[in-house]
Amino acid sequence: MHHYQPQDILIERGEENAPVVRRVLQRLPQLPVRLVDRGSRPSTESLVDPFGAGKKTLLFTRNRSRFLEHCPAGTPGLVCCNYLVVSLISNCPMDCSYCFLQDYLANNPLLTVYTNVDDLLGELAAVVDRQPWKQFRIGTGELSDSLALDPLLGFSAELVPFFAQRDNVLLELKTKTDCVEGLLELDPQGRTVVSWTITPAEITEAEEHGTASFAERLDAARQVERAGYRLGFHFDPLIEYPDWQAGYGRTIERLFSAIDPRHVAWLSLGSLRLTPALRATMRRRFPHTRLLSGEQVRCADGKWRTFQPRRVKMYRTLSRWLRRAAPSVPVYMCMETAPVWEKVFGQAPGCDKDLAHTILSPSLTDPATIDAP
């Protein structure tokens, strides 16, 4: 895949000597750099595609609020897995047609990097070290891809050792890239899970612009697997298209012919979900996307999803295939209701803690109940 290079760099006054800034300036000495006052941002409003333009400028600033947040999937009415997120980066250099950031960051699209990693680590230590009996899962892939900028920023070299020292917390680095080089020399001590979004190759090619191909993701996964990392795979968003059964069947077969399921920490499923504003943005930015032409309906949380009987069929099919390929790996769903859980898995978790426990403590599934892809 083509690795990201910004067109220009903005540094908030006072952050010029932050380690991450110095690293980037050393790696990209030829780029124009401007110092800006706190809160001052060049306007992208008059541009035809402000969101796309925002990705080309790298802004360094401090995060002045809390880093650690609950994953937004914890919406009332939806089954939640108690996942926590931290964001060191806001926006993403890649450009998936379905990306929720197009809507979420519409007014603040500059690719922003927070310089105060120490504050983040301090905040994390205060939370997880105070509750050593409690297990945490924390991801960095909410407001950006966890690894897309790693060759430039090198954040993983600060995060992975921090998590390696603690046995009550797992770090998840979620990505659509093959930017794993920075991970290979580190020792994760089993506390970092590197995970990939997986879609059939034809969907990756058509809808996940600028990301690594399926083959590149698989190759990267094998590299980190050999380096001692646990892996995760997210079939999220699940895309309904005419050949979805064949496409996903082939994908799962290829995945588990390359990856040893014993090294997989978790697998997840999640329907394509689009806010009305995101649908409008997708129409404008990606007029040829076929993702809006599925049979989607507006759900109780206001988001559009594939209509329930169809998505339940997709969940059931994929979960059967995944459990057959990786019987001991927990499979869970993201942002779904308890009735959908019951239809797919026969039961819904009693509470958030139950689901978090299931994800963290793999249980065996009876392979006799599982169909072939």
Next chain:
Amino acid sequence: MPSTLPAVGLYAEQKRLSQATLARWRSWPTTDQQALLTVAQELRLGENHLRDFLDWLEEIVLRDGGSIAAVLQQPAVRRALKLGRSRNDKLKAVKDALRRLRYPEIARLEHELQTCVKALALGPQVRVAFPPAFEGDEVTLEVRVKSAKDLDAVVSRIRQRLTDGTFQRLFELLDEA
């Protein structure tokens, strides 16, 4: 870049359509612009209805290929346009026809469930409703009776349909779509 039909601009002005809606319409090939204009004039479409037409027509063509003009020439749409009823009835019929083309699986499920509800033959005192947009897993039965005798008759019919498997079929349909 497709050329713009002046009549489309005129229609947009008359109906005070938003710039965004007009720009979308104008981005189509002229034959498609004209085909929708004919329908819009016939049905006197305003901004909201027109936006549904734009969404559904574009999405059908993205999924199936072909042209918007060809979609509007589909027999179901033409039949609905020829209905000699009020503008509102005609609009509803055309939108229903387009919606069935846009959402064939949902339309098929709706049709099969409707057939199943008819087969239940529970009478006018019982209304069977499904969750909106098939989200959720509950089927609602609303019973309206004026006496205990009426209620007994309704309950007997419901019990009979439970025994003969018609209700089971209905739940299976919801589960298997």
